[in-house]
Amino acid sequence: MWRIVHQFGSPPWVYRFCERVIPWLLPITFTALVIGSLWGLLYAPTDYKQGDSYRIIYIHVPAAVVALAGYYVMAAAGLVSLVWKIKLADTAMRAAAPIGAAYTAIALITGAIWGKPTWGAWWVWDARITSMLILLFLYLGVIALFEAYENKAIAARACAVLSLVGTVNIPIIYKSVDWWYSLHQPASIKFTGPSAIDASMLYPLLGMIITFYALFAVLMMINLRDLLLDDHRSSAWLKKQLEA
Amino acid sequence: MTEYQGQSGFEYLRAQTGRHLSLLISKPSEMLNPLFFFLLVIILFPIGLGPEREVLSDLAPGILWVVALLSNLMISQRLFVDDFDDGSLEQLVFAPVPLALAALPQLLAIWLTSGLLLALVSPVFALMLGLPEQALIPLMSSLALGSAVMCLLGGVGAALTVGVQRGGILLGLLILPLYIPVLIVGSRAVTEAVLTGGDPTVPLAFLGAALTASLLLAPFAIAAGLRISLEL
Numbered sequence: 001m002w003r004i005v006h007q008f009g010s011p012p013w014v015y016r017f018c019e020r021v022i023p024w025l026l027p028i029t030f031t032a033l034v035i036g037s038l039w040g041l042l043y044a045p046t047d048y049k050q051g052d053s054y055r056i057i058y059i060h061v062p063a064a065v066v067a068l069a070g071y072y073v074m075a076a077a078g079l080v081s082l083v084w085k086i087k088l089a090d091t092a093m094r095a096a097a098p099i100g101a102a103y104t105a106i107a108l109i110t111g112a113i114w115g116k117p118t119w120g121a122w123w124v125w126d127a128r129i130t131s132m133l134i135l136l137f138l139y140l141g142v143i144a145l146f147e148a149y150e151n152k153a154i155a156a157r158a159c160a161v162l163s164l165v166g167t168v169n170i171p172i173i174y175k176s177v178d179w180w181y182s183l184h185q186p187a188s189i190k191f192t193g194p195s196a197i198d199a200s201m202l203y204p205l206l207g208m209i210i211t212f213y214a215l216f217a218v219l220m221m222i223n224l225r226d227l228l229l230d231d232h233r234s235s236a237w238l239k240k241q242l243e244a
Numbered sequence: 245m246t247e248y249q250g251q252s253g254f255e256y257l258r259a260q261t262g263r264h265l266s267l268l269i270s271k272p273s274e275m276l277n278p279l280f281f282f283l284l285v286i287i288l289f290p291i292g293l294g295p296e297r298e299v300l301s302d303l304a305p306g307i308l309w310v311v312a313l314l315s316n317l318m319i320s321q322r323l324f325v326d327d328f329d330d331g332s333l334e335q336l337v338f339a340p341v342p343l344a345l346a347a348l349p350q351l352l353a354i355w356l357t358s359g360l361l362l363a364l365v366s367p368v369f370a371l372m373l374g375l376p377e378q379a380l381i382p383l384m385s386s387l388a389l390g391s392a393v394m395c396l397l398g399g400v401g402a403a404l405t406v407g408v409q410r411g412g413i414l415l416g417l418l419i420l421p422l423y424i425p426v427l428i429v430g431s432r433a434v435t436e437a438v439l440t441g442g443d444p445t446v447p448l449a450f451l452g453a454a455l456t457a458s459l460l461l462a463p464f465a466i467a468a469g470l471r472i473s474l475e476l
Contacts, residue, residue, distance in 0.1 A: 137421045144417050148408045157472045158404045165400055165465050169422050176425035
């Protein structure tokens with residue numbers, strides 16, 4: 001059992017794993033993305049209050065959900081790297097950060113586009129929007145800190161500490177901003193009890209959330225593969241791998 | 245605690261706090277500059293917004309807190325820099341107390357000479373902005389507690405960036421998002437007192453809880469950050 005865990009610490013193994021999985025996962029994700037978008041944008045029923053403008057949730061909600069999860073992926077990789085000194089965890093952390101930042105930006109931008117017809121303004125200082133904006137800055141902070149160091153091994157340790165500090169703060173930021181002012185609707189999908197959203201709208205949404213997770217995974221593998229190529233460009237195993 | 249040249253760990257911490265305090269007091273300009281900065285930025289608001297008393301007193305809690313936050317950021321940039329340059333930070337690692345504790349005297353000294361000082365003189369600035377008198381005590385206590393939290397968070401950011409060239413702006417990017425809960429709760433304590441003429445206990449209790457939590461957790465992050473910056 002431990003062998004599986006150990007394999008994830010070995011750059012050659014992970015490189016080969018990425019090479020093998022990406023050609024499968026990438027087309028599947030794109031197909032799911034197209035089907036999910038068509039389902040959400042064409043076949044899901046029109047909302048009786050918001051009309052067709054609500055359809056942006058099929059992009060907005062999945063992006064927001066995965067943006068937050070992405071931060072935890074990054075922080076978990078940081079924790080692994082700090083505690084067990086696994087260099088590959090550093091690389092995983094670096095691979096996750098820009099994708100998470102992009103997801104956060106997508107959630108903010110789609111939210112603004114939705115807000116214009118619904119609330120009548122591109123931007124309102126609502127609790128969740130504000131905490132998503134803060135999340136974006138937490139991501140940008142980690143990326144900026146990494147770029148600032150000359151020695152990249154040191155940079156990765158610093159980023160790991162920063163992302164862990166951020167993890168402790170995320171719930172506090174959410175709660176405090178929530179307390180500050182809330183205009184945003186509360187969560188409609190609940191794991192316990194009935195959802196406040198009809199099944200005909202819920203299923204395409206859940207499908208899109210899963211697709212966005214898969215997209216995150218495949219983008220992260222692509223990033224990871226490229227970072228491994230860069231970090232190990234002079235190592236023997238990579239030369240052998242590329243010749244094969 | 246372990247003995248170190250005849251000193252117990254506690255004596256060591258007390259001596260270090262005294263050392264940092266006398267270093268700070270020996271350069272009064274370093275201590276007073278954040279105060280002048282605070283005053284100057286506060287003057288900018290009436291000039292920019294217009295001198296109407298109602299507008300200013302409505303905005304006063306937010307203005308005072310944002311400016312306190314900025315001056316705290318400015319102070320955090322200087323934290324650890326001198327000790328990093330002259331090598332005494334490396335000595336800190338070999339102190340008879342754990343690094344997480346050994347970094348605290350400097351933070352305490354900084355807080356006493358900046359955060360607490362600012363909290364004590366803040367009523368002067370508050371009255372200039374027309375903040376009602378019943379809000380003065382909540383303002384002072386929220387600034388005193390909040391600046392201690394910000395000092396600890398700033399310490400984490402400073403520890404991570406002390407080895408970086410031109411880390412100043414980077415530090416702002418790293419720690420301003422972390423300051424936001426403190427800003428929300430702190431300015432809420434003051435507005436609560438203005439609006440209801442009374443009870444800022446709940447936000448102040450939140451600040452106290454934040455101080456307790458950051459006092460428990462931040463030293464470890466600071467120690468980890470210092471080790472990284474010293475490449476140990």
